[in-house]
Amino acid sequence: MRTAALNAQAMATGARFTRTLMDWLSWEWVRTPADFTQGSTIMPQKRNPVVMEHLVSMAGAAAADAASVFNNVGAAWWEDSNNATTDVQVRLWESNDRAYRFFALLGGLFQRLEPLHTPSGEAIVATGATTTAAADALNQHGVPFRAAHSVVGRLFRGGPPSTWTDAGVREVAEAAGVGGLTDEAVHAVVAAALRPELVLARGQVDGPGEAAVRAQITRIRSALDDTVGRAAALRRRIEDADTTLAAAVAERAAK
Secondary structure, eight states: OHHHHHHHHHHHHHHHHHHHHHHHHHTTSEEOOGGGOEEOSSOTTOEEOHHHHHHHHHHHHHHHHHHHHHHHHHTOSSTTSGGGTHHHHHHHHHHHHHHHHHHHHHHHHHHHOEEOOOOOHHHHHHTTTTHHHHHHHHHHTTOOHHHHHHHHHHHHHHOOGGGOOHHHHHHHHHHTTOOOOOHHHHHHHHHHHHOGGGGGGOOOTTSSSHHHHHHHHHHHHHHHHHHHHHHHHHHHHHHHHHHHHHHHHHHHHHO
16 A cells, blocks of 8 residues: 555655646646657647656556555455455555656656746746745635635636736735734735746745755755665675575586
8 A cells, every 4th residue: 555655645746746847848838758658630830849748647547556556455354355355466466567657758858858948037927826825824824724725726717927916915915804914924925926936945844845855855865875875785685595496407407
């Protein structure tokens, strides 16, 4: 169950990032490598990002694999019944194979993805990409998570962050039932919405700040190094056992 869940979770994260890349394609921030695209039969100039589309679909299939495993294990009368053992093996094999192909494709895409037009701060703000940072700014000033996102959602529906004002933020917040915002909180919301570079300085653990991302990468590399070391040790044990077995068989056959 843990294997199926981890595969589905990891691939869902990859698919979410892939959908973000598809938005970046639409905004002409990046260009898909030619080997990862497919032409159109009726529009020869069109470049369809088929690999990205397949990655999203593969993540959905991994979620289905996990659901199948969970349902079968949950329906098992005993822990050694076929529902919880033999019948789930195929789903796990397919889930593992899908995860391997998914990250092989995603890794190849990352290596060959081409920047096209670097977006300006204004272009980033216009997409709404900074609204989460604006909601986080409210949350950091004592506004509950859901209420903060409700306020920012109402603000964005009223217009892009470039049109927000201190008075407008207060008015929308009060209409959403969030009154008594301090001047500091209001200024923080507007600044977070208008200055995407502020995200890089955020100190939130596991957040999008530069230091936090570097810390995550360090932990991931350490975990991968440990996994590679344990896998290599296991491989050596298997090879040693194979050698010992072959020698024993040869000795028995010689008698």
